Amino acid sequence: MPAAADRSREIAFHADYVRRARAAGNIAAARGAYAALVESWKQHNALHGGTLQAQLDAVKREYSEFVKTDPTYQLLRQALVQAIQRQPGILQTEMYTVKNLCAIVARRHKHIIFVSSSLPAFA
Numbered sequence: 001m002p003a004a005a006d007r008s009r010e011i012a013f014h015a016d017y018v019r020r021a022r023a024a025g026n027i028a029a030a031r032g033a034y035a036a037l038v039e040s041w042k043q044h045n046a047l048h049g050g051t052l053q054a055q056l057d058a059v060k061r062e063y064s065e066f067v068k069t070d071p072t073y074q075l076l077r078q079a080l081v082q083a084i085q086r087q088p089g090i091l092q093t094e095m096y097t098v099k100n101l102c103a104i105v106a107r108r109h110k111h112i113i114f115v116s117s118s119l120p121a122f123a
Contacts, residue, residue, distance in 0.1 A: 005047050006044070006047065007040045007041070007043050007044035007047065008044065010036075010040040010044075011037065011040045011041060011044060014033050014034075014036045014037035014040055015037055017029070017033040017036075018030055018033040018034055018037055021033055022066075027069075027070055027071070027072070028072075030066065031066075031067075031070060031072070031073070034062075034063040034066055034067075035063075037059055037063070038056075038059055038060055038063055041055060041056040041059050041060075042056060044056075079098070080095065083095060083098040
């Protein structure tokens with residue numbers, strides 16, 4: 001049985017959920033499951049003193065590849081890039097007030113702005 005602080009059960013759960021959601025074509029569910037999977041791997045890696053960085057990097061790359069196919073991410077990414085080009089140096093917290101983003105964010109995709117900034121696909 002894993003230790004209480006161990007995240008292996010969460011990792012297995014979220015990884016399975018990602019696979020099932022993707023197989024079913026449920027992009028929204030896969031998006032949320034990937035975010036949870038990456039967070040679980042971050043915590044698991046931290047608990048193991050960083051020795052699982054390769055696994056964390058692999059799941060981040062997988063997530064990054066997935067978001068390239070996510071239509072909501074693509075729509076939001078386009079609006080974010082345009083906002084940054086119009087106002088270089090804009091803070092992440094200010095992004096929520098950008099006119100084109102408000103409608104997208106209102107559809108409960110706030111986490112994409114946060115996640116986007118940490119994914120290689122965004123850069």
